[in-house]
Amino acid sequence: MSDRPEIGDWAGPGGLAAVQDARLPETLAAAARSPFYRGRVPVDRAGLMEMPLTTKADLRDAYPFGLLAVDRRRLATYHESSGTTGTPSSSYYTEEDWLDLSERYARKWVGIRDSDTFLVRTPYALMITGHLAQAAARMRGATVVPADNRSTAMPYPRVVRLLRDLRVTLTWSMPTDTLLWAAAARTAGLDPGRDFPALRALFVGGEPLGAAKRARIAQLWNAPVVEEYGATECGSLAGECSAGRLHLWADRAIFEVRDPATGRITPAGRGQLVVTPLYREAMPLLRYNTEDEAEVSTDPCRCGWDLPTVRVLGRSAAVHRVAGAAVTQAGVEELVFQLPGVLFWRARALPDRLLVELEGDRGAADALISAIRARYDVPAEVSALPPGGLVPHTLLTDAPDVVKPRSLFGPAEDWTRALSYY
Missing domain, CATH: 3.40.50.12780 (ANL, N-terminal domain)
Structure with a gap:
């Protein structure tokens, strides 16, 4: 006890x-x-x-x-x-x-x-x-x-x-x-x-x-x-x-x-x-x-x-100043996930504006621009990317060949993998 x-x-x-x-x-x-x-x-x-x-x-x-x-x-x-x-x-x-x-x-x-x-x-x-x-x-x-x-x-x-x-x-x-x-x-x-x-x-x-x-x-x-x-x-x-x-x-x-x-x-x-x-x-x-x-x-x-x-x-330490406003990931993220269907995004805080990329359509990008301006009163540029634009399709589908290190190879094997763990 x-x-x-x-x-x-x-x-x-x-x-x-x-x-x-x-x-x-x-x-x-x-x-x-x-x-x-x-x-x-x-x-x-x-x-x-x-x-x-x-x-x-x-x-x-x-x-x-x-x-x-x-x-x-x-x-x-x-x-x-x-x-x-x-x-x-x-x-x-x-x-x-x-x-x-x-x-x-x-x-x-x-x-x-x-x-x-x-x-x-x-x-x-x-x-x-x-x-x-x-x-x-x-x-x-x-x-x-x-x-x-x-x-x-x-x-x-x-x-x-x-x-x-x-x-x-x-x-x-x-x-x-x-x-x-x-x-x-x-x-x-x-x-x-x-x-x-x-x-x-x-x-x-x-x-x-x-x-x-x-x-x-x-x-x-x-x-x-x-x-x-x-x-x-x-x-x-x-x-x-x-x-x-x-x-x-x-x-x-x-x-x-x-x-x-x-x-x-x-x-x-x-x-x-x-x-x-x-x-x-x-x-x-x-x-x-x-x-x-x-x-x-x-x-x-x-x-x-x-x-x-x-x-x-x-x-x-994760607060960024953009055009005089304090911008945080949590704040921008709350706006992003109010957009229907959007899962992936990234942003760069510049001194004079916020640059954002998201996987979604132009309508979602325009809606986010309006939301950022309403919340922070800062200029924003939002790019709409197709699926895979931020998270590559290969990341979701590939299974890397994970090997144990070895030094002896047969005549048709790729010996550049010697001593490699991946």
């Missing part, structure tokens, strides 16, 4: 704060054992709120083991972030850490069951994402299909085949990947919403997900889309309830919101999300600034979970 809190173990904001305060002394004691925090850890919550934030630069400067708080013999895994906005940062976990990670990820309102077949379509390399989903699924007894999306051995036709033939019930991927599966399925003559009847939910994360894109994915696959939010440094930070809202796991971490313009810290509102995980052994983090732009609310949710809700808006 776990001594970590579960949803329903407290009532109201006061009960949640008591859960956090009960665990905080152990969190602070663990942090004091790491070289990075040694000698400057406060004794209580009031002192914690006076500490400077831990930054991504701090994590990079502490590479590889400056934040280690346990003997290295106790480590279970080592990971690095994707490095989306800079040099990757290190993270490491003990077996006990992994229990907390798995429990948080498994808090899905649709459940993860021993009867499920769970296709994990995120990296199994240094990032935590694929390993986390697999650990949570195995903890709940599900069958895992490790369909890594960073391997030439897992082309889109193979993903579609596995989804159908194995009667996959749950998937885990970035939202955009589900659109590529749908396109590959259609190319193979299949209907995503009809020919995969076992599929009961698509778990997605790793990029902002607007309402229009979510609705498009759910309509394509005839299955609910369940969002997850987290980071390699912290694991799962929020999950979706039955009412369709993301809840921060505030029983397992303390969350704050930082206004990047003023530096002001509040428990709710809009700004950069700051997190203090409460159950980290190997690598405790105190007031870690994720730099993710988020909107946190403490208003009650009709699902009944006594946890704050969050809208994740993307990285603060």
